[in-house]
């Protein structure tokens with residue numbers, strides 16, 4: 001209640017001013033000055049009566065004390081709630097159930113079709129959110145629209161950490177025939193984009209599995225970046241990771257330098273395998289679509305506890321793990337089913 005009021009000062013002002021009786025009451029009392037002696041006399045009599053009553057019923061004092069304690073405890077509780085809610089407000093920039101505009105401050109071209117977009121989320125504010133989560137993004141206006149005529153909404157995974165102060169960074173690949181990304185690619189610093197979230201996909205628990213396999217295609221790499229970098233930063237986490245990252249050509253590989261660096265600094269916990277549709281002469285990685293035999297070669301199945309995370313274009317997700325059923329996971333089919341993976345062992349983003 002209090003948190004809602006604090007977030008909506010306008011609403012609480014409106015509800016106060018919507019009470020026409022407030023003004024009438026104030027005006028009436030200001031006109032009562034001539035009855036003052038009468039009122040004071042009556043109050044005196046009431047006070048004397050009250051004193052006599054209290055003398056005859058001393059247990060009332062105990063009740064008053066209990067009431068005072070109760071009021072004090074309630075006031076302390078409200079103050080604690082106010083403090084908690086104001087510190088929460090001063091930190092988290094994203095709101096789960098409403099859209100907030102963030103201003104684009106920087107655009108850095110990354111490669112031939114991808115850029116890094118930095119948004120100002122307010123000084124000292126953080127995006128918030130627990131791994132694994134996404135943010136929802138929509139245009140700052142009515143266009144572009146989806147098939148139902150509503151502004152188009154898409155999920156993105158920030159490449160900045162949820163604890164980074166003042167900014168949120170998105171790495172976004174433009175699809176020339178896509179609905180939202182040509183609009184985002186046309187934005188220049190100073191313009192806004194609407195954000196909502198964080199939307200938690202699942203809660204990552206360190207050491208809940210022995211080995212994780214991430215199969216990503218194209219811009220589906222950002223959820224894997226969030227998951228793996230988070231796991232590698234946790235000192236108690238021993239989970240080992242294999243990333244199978246599929247792209248059309250070498251120039252499409254996003255965050256390649258960062259992945260190679262990470263694998264080098266965590267040789268016992270991370271291995272990165274690149275897969276290309278069209279590989280150049282001398283290519284040392286894999287070539288072609290992801291098949292069951294490619295998966296077993298790169299991530300042999302053992303008796304340990306494993307989980308496979310999949311994020312990529314719908315065609316790839318379908319071939320590897322079966323299509324998602326709207327927001328639901330859908331049955332596991334495709335290459336992973338062929339290899340005997342169960343629905344508990346597969347997560348489709």
Ligand SMILES: Cc1cc2nc3c(=O)[nH]c(=O)nc-3n(C[C@H](O)[C@H](O)[C@H](O)COP(=O)(O)OP(=O)(O)OC[C@H]3O[C@@H](n4cnc5c(N)ncnc54)[C@H](O)[C@@H]3O)c2cc1C
Pocket residue numbers: 134152154155156157158170171172173174175176177178179180181182219220222223311349
């Ligand atoms: C968990 C998650 C995290 C993501 N994070 C990121 C991220 O950090 N960065 C990023 O760039 N993307 C990310 N994405 C992808 C992102 O949400 C969008 O899907 C992407 O940006 C494309 O949006 P769009 O509206 O421009 O394209 P869309 O309109 O969705 O179209 C995408 C492509 O598919 C084609 N297409 C559309 N419909 C059909 C159809 N029916 N049949 C055949 N082809 C079709 C289009 O022509 C286009 O080439 C993420 C997705 C998920 C699920």
